[in-house]
Amino acid sequence: MATSSGTGSACHDGVTAPGVAWLAVTASEPVRSTVVVVTWRGREHVGACLDALAAQDRPHRTLVVDNASDDGTAEVLAAHPSRPEVLRLPRNLGYAGGVAAALPRVRTPLVAWLNDDAAPDPGWLSALEAALDADGVAAASAALRAPDGRLQSLGVRLTPDGHGADTTASEAFGFCGGAALLRLADLRAIGGVPAAFFCYYEDTDTSWRLRLADRRVVQVPEAGARHLHGASANPGSRLFHRWNERNRLLMLLRCAPAAVAVREIARFAAITAALPFRRRVPAANFRVGLRLRVLAEIALRLPSTLNERRAIGRRSTVSRAQVWQDWAG
Template sequence: MNTIAIVILNYNGQPFLAKFLPTVLANTDGHTVYVADSASTDSSVSFVRTHFPTVRIIELPRNEGYAGGYNLALEHIRTNYGLPAYYVLPNSDIEVTPGWLSPVIRLMEANPNIAACQPKIRSYSEREFFEHAGAAGGFVDWLGYIFCRGRVFATFEKDQGQYDDNRPVFWATGACLFVRADVFHQVGGFDASFFAHMEEIDLCWRFQRLGYEVWTCGQSTVYHVGGGTLHKSNPHKTYLNYRNSLFMLYKNWPADVWLWPKILLRLVLDGISSILFMQLGEWADVGAILRAHFAFYGQLPTLHRQRKQLRTQQRASVKLYQYSIVWQYFLKGKKTFSEMEKG
């Protein structure tokens, strides 16, 4: 059995493959690299075949986003090449560094209860700073808002070794996700309805419901361009983030008695954020939030079935960050994770 399968999902990302695939191949420690192509319309597949003949190509029939694409690709690997011990899922716009694999794998080998882990994610363009998508490990507050060690809202910390430890977190980033392969398939993989954004947080939440742990490894660092598929100001990304946040909260929130009060409060806060978009003249984002809410309403029957099923499978309680990061950040002026962790 191969220990590690390194799998890069690609959609029309030939420039990123040309730029970053060589660094991955130079630092694989002998493990197999796969490129799973989501029916790209550029020349990604022929480019990889020509320039990187050692890479195994998985040609997917259609673009199903990050969640559905990886579900198809990892099932293909399990069926055709055998189940590895670990899947390593770096985005196509990730620059890896020498020795990036071994510290994370050592950590997961030492603790079989770790289902998912991530390295530190720093910005490719501002290399001393943490990057938006994951930084040094993520958390979820009591209203379902996400934040990271090293990045809270628009505050990005300089990496000065303050998060070089290995420790449990709530979620590990999909930008460079290490996941125990058998556990990934045990929980059914990513929720394909998310398409992209927050599917890894939903996955990590489900891991923890079954008693597994999620960690961050401070001895491994990679660099992330970010916005390679959807720029951070893209209205479709706004739609996915707002919609998927509600999907995730409804599916996974543990206490029925507080579920709808929290959902309603989130809807109100979403409305307030849409006013901020109005003030900036970003009307497409306002429309994206409205579409996200209606998509959530339309998906409620399915979400309710998923919620009931997850409740029957739950083996362990899941601990969220007990405060509101909105309150902590905007009203109490706490801008970093280190400040917020003190309460």
């Protein structure tokens, strides 16, 4: 089989999950990748993710981070025949915190980020590993597709106002964290994962820092994964908008040219101040209370974020202005 237990073994005892075709992989093949799956209340879909990992045509180690699920997810993980290693956290640290918690346990040169509601094709990992063999490539983004086959994402683009947005274009600024493979040494060299983001923008922030370090991010259309978008989150919720708005601004403070970061925070504040005078009921991300909460969080985190900005600058070999000029918009 292709998946492995926490020992890194590529052997399987012959027990097969219903409907899963385990692919034969020779035990002599080196295990190059650890696939990190972060789950929270994923009982309904994490099994399908593990089934798909078990059917990969490349040996790997599977590490599931359970964010203190209370819905029976632990039982699903314990019963799965692939016997993934499980890191159960005492509280929910979000996707970013979950990936960050997993990194000290990764012993392979490559590490994959995989949503628990994504089911990769059998050749997903081998295609991503092949892409990382090219010079200067630090991250490879897969093709996320909806259950009906519609292409959702081939990576992340950087908009003129500093948003990270999914793209299906032939070139991307960054990788989509829903299904991607990274070189561990490069990830550690740029400071790892921004765990404090909790959820959203951790991939765009990481892509920013890779670009600043003059590392390449590539798209791999042949590395496909079926993605139940929103199965493990609630797009459009108050928390979704709070994390999105906050983390975009934190990312810009950490990575973007100073003028861009100041401009976007000032614009966010000005729009917030004008909202009480508008007659229309605003969309969720334009609610005054939510936006004031975002500004308060930015203010509280400003000293530590500026320290992080300086550390990122010391590690960078490409200027922030150059990355912005090359990719924004």
